[in-house]
Amino acid sequence: MKTIVFDLGGVVLHWEPAQLLLAHLPDRLSSVDEARHLATEFFESFRPGGAWAEFDRGVLSTDEVAQRIAMCTSLPIQTVIAVMQGVPAHLTLREDTTTLLQQLNAAGNRTVFLSNMPAPYIEHVQQQLDLLGVFEQGIFSSNIKMVKPEAEIFTLALRAFDCLAADCVFLDDSAVNVEAANRAGWRALRFVDAAQARRDLVALGLLPDQ
Helix, strand or coil: CCEEEECCECCCECCCHHHHHHHHCCCCCCCHHHHHHHHHHHCHHHCCCCHHHHHHHCCCCHHHHHHHHHHHHCCCHHHHHHHHHCHHHHCCECHHHHHHHHHHHHCCCEEEEEECCCHHHHHHHHHHHHHHCCCCEEEEHHHHCCCCCCHHHHHHHHHHHCCCHHHEEEEECCHHHHHHHHHCCCEEEECCCHHHHHHHHHHCCCCCCC
């Protein structure tokens, strides 16, 4: 049995930062390109040490993160807070990945998750995952005070999931996280969409070719 480890945001759950910002800042943003540029500043590319990454780590409060983002982007803090409050409604299940997960489980694979996720959003996300009902277990970054792509989180995950790196296949939409997992000895695949992921998993013999 292989353990298939899924990232959540952008893989299992819808997560499009530019679209999130467009929805909350229609008077400030006139194009997707503008929204993408602002998303880079707002989320600081999710790099460790940035405000959002430390929110993922569980060491900064919502107010602390909002203040840092407001300073970085020059957005009013009330606007920043409104965007942050809008995140849960944005995090909904992807139908294509839902089908893929069901197929993996039907083929006898074990599915778990490893997600960078701020503490205020965990309850909502867990409700979504409970509806899906396929994950044996999972790790939220803010519960363990570690974030991807740090090497330590992959070591901890192997212990938590009780498996060897050679028996894990990891799917993440972040190239940085995929590279970090590969360095840790995992077999990591860049998630583009569920169709590509399925082709990759078929090639590994984890799903039937049909």
